[in-house]
Amino acid sequence: MSDFGFGMWAGTAVNDTSSVVAAGYSYSEKAGGLATIVKLTRALMIVPVCLIFALLMAREKANSGAGFNFRKIFPWFILWFxxxxxxxxxxxxxEPLSQPLGSCGKFAIVMAMTAIGLNTRLGELVKHGLRPIFLGLCCWAAVACMSLLVQYLIGII
Structure with a gap:
């Protein structure tokens, strides 16, 4: 697979941004850069999607006569991002201020991922049954395969 193809695949098929960066750059410098751009573009699409859903919810609440507060439903972290x-x-x-802030951001992401990992209890996952795990696996496989199929259909691979 070409650097371009792998970068496109990693950016679309891998869910976590830090994993996208790691996968892309482990393949090549070019694949890493492209994977990062694709993933960040996907992440930015959260903004219009959230706005559309917030507006749809506002209209639904207005039509039903129920009270509605946009501030309560909009995920404000997106605006700050x-x-x-x-x-x-x-x-x-x-640059002397931007670079340390970037390092702090990377550190915060590592700490958040660590916290998630430390709070994950495999026994609890199994106790709730394997169906949720299987569903997650199926969703991941569907996204990964769809990414490859789209690339194949448009002639990237």
Whole structure:
């Protein structure tokens, strides 16, 4: 598979951003860069999707006569993510400040992933049955295969 093909596949088929970066760069520098761009583009699509669903919910609540508060349903972390991306991209922050903030962000992601791992109890997962695990596996396989199929159909691989 070409660097381009692998980067596209990793960026679309792998769910976690840090895993996308690791997978892409373990293949090649070019694949890593492309995988990261594809994944971040996917992540940015959360913004319009959340806005659309928030507006649909607002309309539904208004039609039913129930009270509605946009502030309560909109995931505000998305707005802060977009603002941070714009600030970093435009160069508003000087490099001596931007680089340490980026390192702090990476550290925070590592700590969050560690916390998730430390709070995961395999026994609890098995106790609730293997169906949820099997569903997750099936969803992952469907996304991975669909990514490869789309690339095949458009001539990337």
């Amino acid at each position: 977009v603002i941070a991306s714009i600030v970093n991209t435009t160069g508003v922050l000087p």
